Amino acid sequence: MDFRIQQSVVANLSNRPAPVEVGPFVIGIDPTTTSPYINYATPRPGAAITARDVAALVAAFRAVDRKPRLEYVTGCAPDLEALLTAAGFTVEARHTYLLCVPGTSKWLPTHEGLHLREPGTDSERAALISAQNEAFGQDPAASEADVARLRHQQDAGGVAVMAVTDDGACAGGGGATPPVGAVSEVAGIAVRTPYRRRGLAGAITAETTRRLFATGAEVAWLEASGEESWRIYERAGYRPAGQRLYIALN
Incomplete structure (x- = not known):
């Protein structure tokens, strides 16, 4: 499931108004905002990534005046974190992602009013x-x-x-x-x-x-x-x- 989730992230970033492809990465650029929570990158699942690719990614962010930042499913790029930290990146957070499918979804009521x-x-x-x-x-x-x-x-x-x-x-x-x-x-x-x-x-x-x-x-x-x-x-x-x-x- 990691692969499927990560592929959906790649596709969504590719649908940003001005996406940028840099080797194994996609940067989702939105010219209307500089927010790093909208303008960020993610790797293609399973792609081979090198330190040179990371350097090119940073340069691409700098070229569009955006903060270099990534969000991704760790299981799809297990060696990437080491490359990023070696390039000076700092971990912001690690989150668990959760799944729901039609057979497990539940209805919950709203409060009166x-x-x-x-x-x-x-x-x-x-x-x-x-x-x-x-x-x-x-x-x-x-x-x-x-x-x-x-x-x-x-x-x-x-x-x-x-x-x-x-x-x-x-x-x-x-x-x-x-x-x-x-x-x-x-x-x-x-x-x-x-x-x-x-x-x-x-x-x-x-x-x-x-x-x-x-x-x-x-x-x-x-x-x-x-x-x-x-x-x-x-x-x-x-x-x-x-x-x-x-x-x-x-």
């Missing part, structure tokens, strides 16, 4: 992005580029889910990338502070996954960064499957 739906207008998309930004401790403002990126993801077959209160406030949300090879990443599961401890993160995860499988996807995957998120995702039917590495060069 909260409703899940897909954003259908740019104002709703902006509200969802603002709620996610706030929940993750970032500037809550949603730029036009952010909204356009989410709209494009939906148009391409991705999923977006927002949690809305009875009075119309966005309490949180999440989404999933357009499936590639029937595989999709679920990400951005977020709940604003006033609405936490109500099971909302689990309900958002479950609804995002349900909508994803309704499109014909066969595998949904996401990452758990801690015990609390792990428990939430397991309640929605996800099970641990492998490891991913986040690593960057300052």
Whole structure:
């Protein structure tokens, strides 16, 4: 499964507005933002990689004025971390990724007064992005580029889910990338502070996954960064499957 997950990451980065191929790597470049969490690289699964390839990758990042950074499934490139650290890269995080398939997915209820739906207008998309930004401790403002990126993801077959209160406030949300090879990443599961401890993160995860499988996807995957998120995702039917590495060069 490592290979299949990593291949989906390669495909998604290749669909960025201005992808760059550097030997065994693909860099997903989005000219509308310098965020290293959007502009990053990943290796093609199973490719042979040398120190010269890493040097070329760094040069390609510098040429487009972006921070050299990678995210990848470690099982698909077991020797890459040593090459990167030798070149001065520093590990940011190691996360377990979890899988869900239609036979293991579970429905989870929402708390009274909260409703899940897909954003259908740019104002709703902006509200969802603002709620996610706030929940993750970032500037809550949603730029036009952010909204356009989410709209494009939906148009391409991705999923977006927002949690809305009875009075119309966005309490949180999440989404999933357009499936590639029937595989999709679920990400951005977020709940604003006033609405936490109500099971909302689990309900958002479950609804995002349900909508994803309704499109014909066969595998949904996401990452758990801690015990609390792990428990939430397991309640929605996800099970641990492998490891991913986040690593960057300052």
